[in-house]
Amino acid sequence: AQSVSQHNHHVILSEAASLELGCNYSYGGTVNLFWYVQYPGQHLQLLLKYFSGDPLVKGIKGFEAEFIKSKFSFNLRKPSVQWSDTAEYFCAVNEGSARQLTFGSGTQLTVLP
């Protein structure tokens, strides 16, 4: 079965620091890749998604992610975090034509002011 691994359970950064959250998946075929964010007290929101084409994907709020097929990775990055980026971040994958997503266990990001 497909699995998604998020290496960091909790990341603590100071404002203006750079961010990289790791995501690896196990499926070897065609995949669609997603990052979702859940701000405190809010519902899950889509940050960005990759279906095909340019492996560097830009999303909302200055986030980007790079799909590296050879490493089965889709890491999330932001050059300079803000306090308002404090949230839980989930990587998700679906394989080929499947519609259901397999989610990672999430990374809690805390940004200190």
Added chain:
Amino acid sequence: GAGVSQSPSNKVTEKGKDVELRCDPISGHTALYWYRQSLGQGLEFLIYFQGNSAPDKSGLPSDRFSAERTGGSVSTLTIQRTQQEDSAVYLCASSSDGFGYTFGSGTRLTVV
């Protein structure tokens, strides 16, 4: 509506009781999903409805769980004879293209 609506937002029930959780998707979205989020864990897929096709029930953890979608719109997730391990946040999502999900705020279920 403007978003995916779930009710109730919180539900406390006694072990052994049945519960029903409701999801009202975005109008026109043909795909509807139920997921479960347990404390400290990622989201676990439960069931998927697409139009008039038979639902994909492959994620339902036991036969105590069932779901239906009436008229291609509102969905109800039913858990019979609830157990403490059923305590979680139950999330509903809908999609127009099967890929770009919009999630609801979830129902927090606590079984005591």
